[in-house]
Amino acid sequence: MKKVWKGFAAAVSAVAIAATGFIGVNAANAATIELGNQTQGGEDFVATGRTFAVYQLMTGTVDATGKITDAKWGQNAKGHTAGTGVTQDEITALQNVQDGKTGASLGKALYDTYVDTTNPYAASLSGKLTDVPAGWYVIVETTDDLPNDTSKSLYMFAPIQADQDLVVTPKTVNGPDFIKKVQENTKDVETPNPTDSRVNTENKWNDIADYNIGDDVPFKLTATLPSNYADYTKYKLVFTDTRGTGFDQPKEIVVKAGASTLTENTHYTTAFDGQKMTVTIDDLKVDAFKNLGIDAGTNITVDYKMRLNDSAVIGGNGNPNTAELEYSSNPNVDSETDKSHTEYTKTFTYKIDGTKKQAGTENKLEGAKFVLQRKSDGKFQATTADSKTEWITIDGVTDSSTSANVAAAVQGTKVKISTSGADGKFGFTGLDYGEYKLWEIEAPANFTLPTTPFAVDVTSATDNMQNLGAINTADGLTSVGATINGTTISGEKTTGVINFSIDNSSTSALPSTGGMGTTMLYVAGGAIVLIAGIGMAVALRRRRA
Structure with a gap:
């Protein structure tokens, strides 16, 4: 029987060592088992x-x-x-368990068939386990709450001699490499370091x-499958x-x-x-999924707007967005899942607040009407029937249009019109980085309408980074x-507001550009001339007398 057992032991040992992650042994005075500081793949392993x-x-x-003789069943x-x-x-039964199984499937089969977990030989392997009897052992990761972005080790199965110091290198890798991105529409962005x-x-x-309110903003989630993807019999995302x-x-x-584009309700x-979406x-x-060529390193992506x-x-x-991946x-238990770190993005938008004033004075002008046109696509900021901001195209407006042309074209449309109040204030909210045309389509009473638009170029400095670590005020807008x-x-x-003033200026004659102050000046001047004329007439009449 020993001869048969030795042959089987050698076969099982060779497969188990290759598949489960134990490495060589060092001579010592007593058998010991300890966790190493590297995984089987050579990456650093943090046991904390x-x-x-x-x-x-x-x-x-x-x-x-790895051959075993005089084998006796262990306590588990x-x-x-x-x-x-x-x-x-019992040896024949062990051979039947082994047949046709390699890697994770062998480790799982041996664990499921032969290990009683009620009373582990050592419930927690920390530091070095000493005075270990020679034999065969199965080591299983039992971490309840894995660190983010990690996965559990395969079941580890290997022999130990009486004079060995067995260093365990867990067969584990990080979970999927997960990122979330937002697509900038105008600015250049930073190249990741290291490159990705x-x-x-x-x-x-x-x-x-940066975006306009009313824009559809593109986002992308990407999960890159881990190098141990093949060790799993089921894989959930x-x-x-x-x-x-x-x-x-x-x-x-x-x-x-x-x-390959996946089909909803068939694949996902x-x-x-x-505020949550789950895919x-x-x-x-x-x-x-069998014919889609999915393996370790495949990117699973979710694009949306x-x-x-x-x-x-x-x-x-x-405006923050966060994402996580479960x-x-x-690889030993189909139902177990854990979570990634949290990924972050931010989207910014801005506001312009104008003040309409009389040229050369601090007099605020009421009743000036403005519309805003986006230069990149010629669309105007508009308001829907349910008070939502959108950007729309207005027929009849061209590069050669005048303010009067635009005023006529926007009549009866949803284009937002901002009218200066008694304090001269008007404004437009929710603007992207970029160029705009600010059209004055109606001047205050007794003032001349400018022919051409005011050129507005909204600028912002943002940290166009590829590794936003958190949502806080220190990151993002500079x-x-x-x-x-x-x-x-x-x-x-802090408010995203850009304050500016627009003076009413004109080359027309004073009466056509003046307001009530100018009118009163003319009235007073006329009165003075009239009184002077009467005085001269009276004086002349007295002299003749």
């Missing part, structure tokens, strides 16, 4: 917060090749009494962007995106595995709950301002 249980499968005499052998010999029938092939900077994917109140519900959702499901892929290993709405924060801390984290008809103005970044 990780727990491992040691189960004794058999005891006996183990040689340097399921269905067997510790210390009893292993029979020929998933971030297309030519298409302006970034952690920070759940993308969760949490939007700020400045965004409407996601739309135009496209999910891909590599270059989508759900919405308050769930229940199992990437099922038949529906969200409208920046009228509740958006202006300047300041911007993923299969234990400054905001504008250049208006060639004059540079600084704005207030």
